Ligand SMILES: O=c1[nH]cnc2c1ncn2[C@@H]1O[C@H](COP(=O)(O)OP(=O)(O)O)[C@@H](O)[C@H]1O
């Protein structure tokens with residue numbers, strides 16, 4: 001479990017414009033602890049709801065009276081990713097009349113993801129309950145009733161047949177409703193892929209300061225999750241806007257500006273889903289007759305088991321394979337063929353890359369594990385070639401390393417990134433985002449709108 005206390009030396013003084021809420025948090029996150037972005041994203045919405053609820057409670061109860069002139073309130077956010085469920089418990093403080101600051105965060109993650117329980121929803125409850133128990137320990141008893149609780153699910157649930165996903169969400173909702181926290185009717189939902197990409201783009205652009213500095217060019221965002229992968233950037237070239245297929249452009253209105261973003265989430269191209277496709281398996285289905293899945297991306301002598309979404313697959317490397325990298329690259333190219341839309345403009349935009357881009361780059365020493373860092377796209381190719389060649393004779397500790405690096409390298413090439421393109425790779429990612437939910441806790445924002453409807457993602461001050 002991660003606990004992140006705030007040393008309290010970054011308090012905002014009174015600001016006229018509620019933008020201070022965001023600036024404060026992002027300065028805090030960017031300079032004190034560039035860390036997991038769902039915290040920041042949830043912050044946007046939680047602060048308003050939680051403090052509102054708290055005020056409501058205070059009207060009836062003397063327990064709400066703040067100590068030392070501070071009003072303290074909490075928010076709980078579950079990020080139900082395809083590979084795991086994570087809880088973020090936020091504590092905020094607010095001086096009367098001032099914007100709240102994030103003063104503490106508790107985090108705990110559990111594996112596997114919620115979607116692994118698609119065929120036995122009852123089993124999903126113990127993990128959710130365990131994370132709720134963490135929240136109950138963290139949030140003082142008197143605050144339970146006023147503390148909003150929300151869950152946002154991503155690719156794992158999107159990949160499930162609708163009925164199965166709904167059953168899981170319903171189960172979680174029951175557990176939430178039985179909890180002592182503040183839950184609304186839409187406390188549990190699946191976030192759509194574009195919202196996931198856009199919310200991460202907003203976060204990283206706050207973090208880099210480009211949204212608050214007029215004239216500063218924005219950065220692009222790449223997120224590689226387990227089930228889906230997102231690319232989002234702000235095109236500056238008319239041709240990108242003209243040539244992008246429908247569904248790849250989305251309008252976002254924020255701080256009196258309209259952003260026409262290029263954003264797309266590729267469901268099934270997250271790293272774990274890609275592994276399964278490369279191995280020749282089908283999402284949610286065990287291999288026929290327990291057949292072994294053979295891949296040229298695994299060491300020739302390797303045999304083992306791999307668990308994905310609660311299904312165990314027997315896997316092995318292709319016998320006597322020579323030039324593993326070439327064979328693997330050709331298999332991966334088959335999987336990626338005609339799946340990814342390429343834009344010329346990505347060459348000219350600064351990009352940040354998160355999640356498995358970070359995990360893999362850190363794993364092979366391309367970046368610092370703690371701080372992240374910069375690399376060029378071609379580094380993934382060099383690393384893939386090296387790891388795959390070594391794997392021909394010595395199976396690596398992680399049997400998927402050759403496959404994963406080859407996949408990442410080819411995916412980036414498919415997006416249109418040249419090998420000399422610099423990427424900044426960080427641990428932060430835009431995962432679940434409460435703020436970006438049209439019906440959710442968008443107290444700070446009006447509902448988002450995409451593509452064809454009028455932009456309405458408006459900061460309401
Ligand atoms: O809270 C977190 N801390 C650090 N890494 C996280 C956290 N949540 C997700 N990740 C990263 O996200 C990736 C898995 O993606 P996820 O399970 O969210 O799939 P999805 O986004 O496709 O649903 C991994 O790289 C994992 O390290």
Ligand SMILES: [Ca+2]
Pocket residue numbers: 081082154225226430431432
């Ligand atoms: Ca994620």
